[in-house]
Amino acid sequence: MPDETQHRTRTLSPAITADVPTKTPAPQAAQAPQTAQAAAGPSPWLLRLVTIGLVLTALNLRPAITSLGALLEEVQDGLHMSAGAAGVLTSVPPLCFAIFGVMAPRLARRFGPGAVVCAGMIAITTGLVIRPLVGGTAGFLAASALALMGIAVSNVLMPVIVKRWFPDRVGSMTGLYSMALALGTSLAAAVTVPMTNALGGSWKAGLGIWAVLAAAAILPWIPLVRDRRGAPGQPAAHHRDVPALRITRSRTAWGLACFFGLQATAAYITMGWMPQIFRDAGVSAGTAGVLLAVTMAMGVPLAFVIPRVATRMRTQGPIVVLLGSCGLIGYAGLYLAPAGGAWAWALLLGISNCAFPLALTMIGMRSRSGAGVVRLSAFAQSTGYLISIPGPLLVGVLHQHSGGWGLPIALMAGLMVPQMVAGILAGRDRTIEDEC
Structure with missing residues (x-):
């Protein structure tokens, strides 16, 4: 009997094991505390800690990219890069997200989501510290890849953590961290050039300073490093208890992956090239950075509103079409009058880029279980x-x-049409469990 009781104790969540002695006289005696604790759920301070961790993590998921976009010309000159090599550099983020994002579910099952996100923040900090110190393109790419690896695993696990810790507030919590992500994105775009000038004009200092924000994001996850369950009440065998989903059989999963991929294409082209488009049109470097910041800042209020609206709708197709239409108008303006209507095009493209929080919200809505969300998040984001x-x-x-920029802008506008089609498919009222 003691051996059986000890085994039952080890299967409880961390909050429960603190109150259950290791040698309980009878299994029935442990049942009441277990039920009461499960009903009570996680403690408020722990939920607050997870919320702080989500916000700080989200703030760090884009500065490594948008700060580089604001200083791309200086980095090209400093490292003697060609335009083609700079294009490769702007393609590194999605490549790293695809490669390392696949690893996130397995790492989360083994070490726990909190530990993986903590390691991700450490990787971001290290990469941002090393990147300005290297002297060649290869070293710069390697350090960038290290930071992007940390971003990749955190990208995948954000919807998972929201689904597990806040299952009744998926829309509002997704909106909160999406808003923080947009804030970090726009902040890096807006202040990188002024900070670089204030720090002596060195692009290396302007890029390296963002390691400070990344280091701050490590702290909230440290108490959760040893929690391998994701949230109280989630058993360690959670993923093993759910039958494996053949997610590639789901049309919704494929639609969501294509929608995610096409909106990511638009976002990374915008972050990597839009400042240069404006600069080539005669806009100053500082103003071009602010215009990118305006584009990214549109996601701050809308990233909070759109998930809440989306969760109240049976299908999310109308939102997809609205965002895509704004993108088409923005690209048309960028082609016809890039400098004359710069502020209007920045606003419209910012609205269009809010397809990202919508995609994250749909990931949480298109599965009925936490395990399903893990698989769908990894599949949609990595494939995307x-x-x-x-x-x-x-x-x-x-x-x-x-x-010139005519052909690139035409490409961006052309990709917006299949993005809308995929989004309508992904936004239908069904789950991957139904289709698999």
């Missing part, structure tokens, strides 16, 4: 980022060979 890899590279090649 694979789809997005050629986009930024193609823009660089087209720009280099055409000598």
Whole structure:
């Protein structure tokens, strides 16, 4: 009997094991505390800690990319990069997200989501510290890849953590961290150039300073490093108890992956190339960075509103069409009058880029279980980022060979149509469990 009781104790969540003695006289005596604790759920301070961790993590999921976009010309000159090599550099983020995002579910099952996100923040910090110190393109790419590896696993696990810790608030919590992500994105775009000037004009200092914010994001996850269950009440064998889903059989999963990939293509082209488009049109470097910041800042309020609206709708197709239409108008303006209507195009493209929080929300809505969300998040994001890899590279090649921005902008606008089609498919009222 003691051996059986000890085994039962080990299967309880961390909050429960603290109150259950290791030698209980009878299994029935442990049942009441277990039920009461499960009903009570996680403690408020722990939920607050997870919320702080989500927000700080989200703030760090884009500065490594948008700070580089604001200083791309200086980095090219400093490292003697061609336009083609710069195109490769802008394709590194989705490549890393696709490769390392696949690893996130397995790592989360073995070490726990909190530990993996903590390791991700450490990787981001280390990569941002090393990146300005290297002297060549290869070292710069390697350090960038290390930071992007941390971003990749955290990208995949954000919807998972929300689904597990806040199952009754998926829309609002997704909106909260999406808003923080947009804030970090726009902040890096807006202040990188001024900070670089304040730090002596060195692009290395302007890029390296963002390691400080990444280091702060490590702290909230440290108490959760040893929690391998994801949330109280989630058994360690959670993933093994759910039959394996053949997710590739789901049309919704494929639609969501294509929608995610095409919106990521638009986002990374925007972050990597839009400041340069404005600068080539006669806009100053500082103003071009602010315009990118405006584009990213549109996601701050809308990233909080759109998930809440989306969770109240049976299908999310109308939102997909609205966002895509804004993108088409923005690209048309960028082609016809890039400098004259710069602020309007920045606003419209910012609205269009809010397809990202919508995609994250649909990941949480298109599965009934936490295990399903893990698989869907990994599949949609990894496949989606694979789809997005050629986009930024193609823009660089087209720009280099055409000598202008007409063809790249036409490519961006053309990709918006299949994005809307895929989004309508992904937004239908069904789950992957139904289709698998």
